[in-house]
Amino acid sequence: MPELPEVETVRRGLVKLIKNKTIKKVKVIYPKIITGDVGQFEQQLHGKSIQSIGRRGKLLLFNFDQGLTMISHLRMEGKYFVKSSLEPLEKHTHVIFEFVDGSQLRYNDVRKFGRMQLIKTQQVKEVPNLAKLGPEPLDNQFLLVDFIQKLAGKKKAIKPVLLDQTVVAGLGNIYADEVLWLSKIHPLTPANKLSPAQISLLRQQIIKELTAAVAAGGTTIRSYTDAFEHSGKFQFDLHVYGRQGQPCQRCGTEIVKIRVAQRGTHFCPNCQRVTK
DNA sequence: TTTCTTGTTTTCAG
């Protein structure tokens, strides 16, 4: 499930594989992937070349010439592959970007949850989804004072607050559980009950963990691969996610899985206590 | 057939 480190790994792969390539033809096989008019999407990209590929939170930003940007969200299972047009299509390929050199960028998504949207580059910041996004945790924008202030106004459990992309961008279910374990914070702790020291530690662990996960090429749990079809390596560094029933690596207590805000949530009931 | 999976949006109550 692509969270920030996986999306960043995909981005880096795509930069190596398709930067500066020019599109000959775009074919949308499954229209629902595209937000907006599908015919326009295909036509507007004709002849455009990829100037750069950026990322904001979990969103990929493909910047084309002539002021055009494609925003792409992989949601749960979206993947990009780069193949020769001669190679047979993989199952679950929904959008094909054919380049003038005969290679293709293929968007593959088993669950069809991912979304793409074409927009003028100057309007990118106005897209509601992106405009509301919280600070980028690895960009020196994620300031402690802001984080403390944000959490002070939230009475709900810290776990869903970490998943709220307007608080900080890029965390998903896996890393949320991991940073809470690293910070010894119970996922049900009301966000406004955390001490400044706890919030400071939590912020540091978020930055450290995401940095380490990017360096490891992300986490492959079920199906994630990067644009080279390589799995990540960070799943070997997980401490709680998917480890219910196994001993906590810090204290030996059995890791427990509960449901918090309808999400599977893993934690150590001994190390992680609720602050009252 | 039912259950499970997650990120995001929508809906509704307070």
Add this chain to the structure above:
DNA sequence: ACTGAAAACAAGAA
């Protein structure tokens, strides 16, 4: 006007 809880939604695997 805001919070937050819950449901909806996307679709397939087991």
